[in-house]
Amino acid sequence: MMSSGRNIHLGMPRVRGASGVSAVLAEPAFDALRPPSPELLDDCVHCGFCLTTCPTYQLWGEEMDSPRGRIDQIRAAAEGAPLTAATVGHLDACLGCMACVTSCPSGVQYDRILETTRAQVERRVTRPRRDRALRSLIFSLFPYPARLRALRGPLRAAQRTGALGLVRRSGLVGRVSPELEVMQSLAPPLGPRVSVPERTPAVGTRRAVVGMLTGCVQREFFGDVNAATARVLAAEGCEVIAPARQGCCGALSVHTGREGEGMAFARRLIDTFEESGVETVVVNSAGCGSTMKDYVHLLADDPAYADRARAFSERVRDLAEFLHELGPVAQRHPLGGEGEAVTVAYHDACHLRHAQGVVSAPRELLRGIPGVDLVEIPDGEICCGSAGVYNILNPEPATELGDRKAASILRTGAELLVTANPGCLMQITQALERAGRALPFVHTATLLDASIRGVPVG
Incomplete structure (x- = not known):
């Protein structure tokens, strides 16, 4: 299941100096503000159950790109080893999907370990100028709805006039920055802005x-x-x-x-x-x-x-x-005609399945719609590669994970795909387009709403 090559860009490249020793970025590695807990680190017994569900281990087969390998590196840093470019590179490569938390029989709280470590890295490490500029762009835009709203108009106009398609086909943005190319390609087709009342x-x-x-x-x-x-x-x-x-x-x-x-x-x-x-x-x-x-x-x-x-x-x-x-009180109507079954595949968003442990509830809601034949996606526990802004910061591994997810979805023969996360919607839609297989893909709320109102999906 390993990739044949590792042509990847990570936020902190795995830089090696002339001596062959990974460049030291911070020494000591961590400061005194909420460092990773030694007790949480010691919960890992290296059993290896996490390896089968870790996306980066499945891609590359490298121990340092597995949860237990990353825990070893974090433990070494907590015990006095310096924070090196290699270690930061392995940490940046983690999607934070938390599939390892679900699969771990020892109850290792990898989510707590990773978030406290990443906070240390962001305080202790000065990233390369190019990466700082990209992260500055992302975090000065995405967490601010008013700024995103200002972007909608020009983006929608570019989509409607075909200008955005021309830019994509030219490949100019990709030659300047693969990350910016991903940002523009992920944008969904935009119609008139829809809002909800207070x-x-x-x-x-x-x-x-x-x-x-x-x-x-x-x-x-x-x-x-x-x-x-x-x-x-x-x-x-x-x-x-x-x-x-x-x-x-x-x-x-x-x-x-x-x-x-x-x-x-x-x-x-x-x-x-x-x-x-x-x-x-x-x-x-x-x-x-x-x-x-x-x-x-x-x-x-x-x-x-x-x-x-x-x-x-x-x-x-x-x-x-x-x-x-x-519990439901509103009547559900069939998605197709009376007596017609619709095959629906449900994609588990990682932060719903693994971080929140919400697995059966969405499936039960979908099964409550008359005529829905719910099918499972093979290897459904593996991340699609979206992972917040991971697919922008790390486009190559994210693309490979997206393509694998698309292939698994298509094997189900589903007529409709459902999920509960906007990032997954954008990531998988793009992967399905690369596969040349358009498939209707909607949020759980959209499907339930269509069934309750008795209107077509979408």
Whole structure:
């Protein structure tokens, strides 16, 4: 299952000096602010169960690019070894998909280990100028919905006039920067902007009052998904509150080690939803939901927010998780004609399956739609390569993982593909296009909404 070659670009290249020793980037490796826990590191017993589900180990077969190999490198750094370019390269190569957490029989908290280590790396290491510029672009754009909204107009015009297609076919952007080429190619086809009102009343008897995260990329590029989410919740008896002043949840920042930035986003979001007075906060983006459920750890050392973060995290639910707990009251209609079955494949977003442990709920919701024949994707636990901004920072391995995922999906013979994360939607859609096999691909909320309203999907 290994790749034949490793022509990859990583945020911190595996630089070697003239002596053959990997360049030292920080010594000591870690500072005193929340270093990786020795107790968590010692939980790893090197059993190897993680190897079969680790995407980078499956690509390259290198021990240092496996979870247990990365833990060894982190432990060495924690015990006094310097932080080297090679170590940072192996850490940057990790997608943070957390499949190893699911497969580990010893309960190793690799998610905690990785996030605290990445925060150390971002504080301790000065990255190459080109990489700093790329990361600056990403994090000055994606966590800010207003800036994404300003980008929508020119991008939509470029799509409608064919200018964007011409630029892609020319290959000019790719010759300047493979990462920027990925950014432009991932953009979904844009129609008119769709937004949700601050308050959507419940249909019929009100069963709950819920807050709704509208997100950043989700809000500006997948507004139809948010609208479908609000309609589904309302149809199931929920009054939906979507505060207009809400901002980024901090997921992209936290997952890439920008800890201080992620904490600031988290505090503002907690403030916003506390003011709204909702009982539950529903999230329709897997990566956002996993981070919001983890605010309890992210802000554990903040005396002003520790208790509030714990209470907030306890109120966060993924859309499928919440609907399954609530139980359906709205009637479902067949997706096709009466008596016609539709074969649907469900793609598990990593931060829903592995980070949040939400596996059965979305499947049960899909099976509740009349005429749905749900099929499983082979090797479904392996990441598609999206992983937040991983596919931008590391386009070559992300592309290979995307192509493998597309091939697995096509083997199912599904007529329709469903997932619960915008990043997966963009990544897999692009991979299916490369495979020359267009396949309708929608969010779980979109499918449920179509079934409840009795309208065609999409």
